[in-house]
Amino acid sequence: MTAYTGTGDRAARGEADEGADGAARRDQAVRAAVEQGLVGPATPIVGLLDITGIRASTAALRAAFDAVTAPGTPVLHAFAVKATPLVPVLRLLHREGIGMEVASPGELALARAAGVPPARTVLDSPAKTPAELREALALGIAVNADNPQELARVDALVRSASTRSPLGLRVNPQVGGGSIGALSTATATSKFGVALRDEGAREWVVRAYLDRPWLTRLHTHSGSQGVPLELMAHGVAETYRLAEEINERAGRRQIDTLDIGGGLPVNFGSDAHTPAYAQYARLLAATVPGLFDGRFGLVTEFGRSLLAKHGIVLARVEYTKSAGGRAIAVTHAGVQVAARTVYAPQSWPLRVAAYDTKGRPKAGPDVVQDVAGPACFAGDLLAEGRSMPLLEQGDYAAALDTGAYYFAHHYGYNSLARPAIHGFGPDGTEAADGAGTTGGTGAAGGVRFAVVRTAQTLDEIVTESGGAHAEALTGTF
Numbered sequence: 001m002t003a004y005t006g007t008g009d010r011a012a013r014g015e016a017d018e019g020a021d022g023a024a025r026r027d028q029a030v031r032a033a034v035e036q037g038l039v040g041p042a043t044p045i046v047g048l049l050d051i052t053g054i055r056a057s058t059a060a061l062r063a064a065f066d067a068v069t070a071p072g073t074p075v076l077h078a079f080a081v082k083a084t085p086l087v088p089v090l091r092l093l094h095r096e097g098i099g100m101e102v103a104s105p106g107e108l109a110l111a112r113a114a115g116v117p118p119a120r121t122v123l124d125s126p127a128k129t130p131a132e133l134r135e136a137l138a139l140g141i142a143v144n145a146d147n148p149q150e151l152a153r154v155d156a157l158v159r160s161a162s163t164r165s166p167l168g169l170r171v172n173p174q175v176g177g178g179s180i181g182a183l184s185t186a187t188a189t190s191k192f193g194v195a196l197r198d199e200g201a202r203e204w205v206v207r208a209y210l211d212r213p214w215l216t217r218l219h220t221h222s223g224s225q226g227v228p229l230e231l232m233a234h235g236v237a238e239t240y241r242l243a244e245e246i247n248e249r250a251g252r253r254q255i256d257t258l259d260i261g262g263g264l265p266v267n268f269g270s271d272a273h274t275p276a277y278a279q280y281a282r283l284l285a286a287t288v289p290g291l292f293d294g295r296f297g298l299v300t301e302f303g304r305s306l307l308a309k310h311g312i313v314l315a316r317v318e319y320t321k322s323a324g325g326r327a328i329a330v331t332h333a334g335v336q337v338a339a340r341t342v343y344a345p346q347s348w349p350l351r352v353a354a355y356d357t358k359g360r361p362k363a364g365p366d367v368v369q370d371v372a373g374p375a376c377f378a379g380d381l382l383a384e385g386r387s388m389p390l391l392e393q394g395d396y397a398a399a400l401d402t403g404a405y406y407f408a409h410h411y412g413y414n415s416l417a418r419p420a421i422h423g424f425g426p427d428g429t430e431a432a433d434g435a436g437t438t439g440g441t442g443a444a445g446g447v448r449f450a451v452v453r454t455a456q457t458l459d460e461i462v463t464e465s466g467g468a469h470a471e472a473l474t475g476t477f
């Protein structure tokens with residue numbers, strides 16, 4: 001990756017360049033996964049994570065904000081655990097200096113299992129129970145209350161016991177939505193936060209802070225994939241203005257930290273890492289300069305942009321056929337690993353790369369074909385009518401950019417098993433023969449894998465499907 005220089009354009013270009021390196025690493029890893037038997041006739045689907053790429057993205061995120069914040073400004077980049085809820089991934093990110101944004105008891109448990117300390121964890125979910133709030137405050141985890149009723153619960157907890165938790169409120173600046181309604185959180189009627197432009201809401205928020213000297217943070221997350229950068233920055237700007245107003249009315253710097261959420265979109269159309277963190281950070285600095293002058297600490301909550309480009313679902317082509325003149329490759333990757341793409345293909349198109357039986361990139365003329373999954377419904381397609389080199393029996397189809405919100409979000413249709421996930425990185429060798437002992441190609445050396453998650457077994461499927469209660473209905477009623 002091009003070294004970050006602190007000058008915006010070059011930094012953004014460096015992030016974009018990372019895409020070409022990532023594509024080369026991907027080809028090596030696919031070849032190695034086939035050669036090492038991670039995927040094959042008996043294990044027809046696997047998830048792969050590019051550890052080098054993940055590290056590069058965390059470095060780019062940190063550098064992008066370092067370049068625009070006043071020296072000494074406290075900045076916590078909290079990874080949105082929902083994007084890739086896998087303990088080894090969280091541990092890796094923690095080691096790379098990234099905190100965690102959690103939005104459920106399960107996500108908090110994962111962050112804790114990864115060794116992330118409470119002081120580097122933020123709890124944000126819209127439906128926190130009293131028990132969850134109590135635990136978070138007891139641990140000292142930062143909490144952003146979503147609404148007035150939740151704030152009343154926090155009031156009671158704050159009265160009953162002291163806490164180290166930084167506490168804030170989430171607001172919805174209602175600046176509008178993006179191209180994917182389901183991921184647009186700053187619409188007029190979004191379920192998240194206090195809707196700031198509703199009648200009386202802004203004054204209510206200001207009073208809520210003036211009445212609670214311990215409320216020191218303000219939070220917004222204006223949306224995810226599909227929301228233009230300018231709109232995200234607009235949402236942050238509105239939130240910043242509110243913080244300034246509250247501090248002015250309080251006569252002190254009561255709000256000391258702004259949590260600006262995540263949401264940087266991912267380019268699912270090519271290998272380029274665009275938009276770059278550096279681009280967004282510069283846009284924010286230009287739109288909201290006061291946010292970066294050192295008076296406010298910052299929390300960010302990026303998810304998709306840190307992980308998506310670094311994941312691949314690699315699936316074997318079990319059969320090929322033709323129907324109505326359409327070539328169809330029936331693979332083992334479908335709705336169970338790509339639910340969003342299968343159910344909403346217009347919003348979530350995925351690139352699919354073709355590899356041959358040995359895991360080498362396929363060349364050849366493009367043929368219009370469907371890449372189908374294994375599930376028993378007609379819509380289970382990873383790609384429909386896609387022009388790409390013809391997939392043949394025993395080849396591999398790779399669903400790209402699936403490191404966030406895809407294979408880590410298994411959907412149990414047809415009781416299809418959760419596939420194993422392996423992280424990959426260089427094995428430190430210099431493969432002189434152009435192939436390497438573990439699938440590397442030339443000077444880059446070989447590829448080493450590490451298990452991130454084992455595949456779900458059939459016994460586990462039975463157990464998780466009530467296997468221990470087989471007689472529950474026939475024996476009770």
Ligand SMILES: Cc1ncc(COP(=O)(O)O)c(C=O)c1O
Pocket residue numbers: 080082083101124221223224225261262263264301302303304305
């Ligand atoms: C509160 C909050 N923060 C952060 C994120 C992460 O968004 P993204 O993965 O688009 O960066 C989400 C996504 O739903 C969210 O709801």
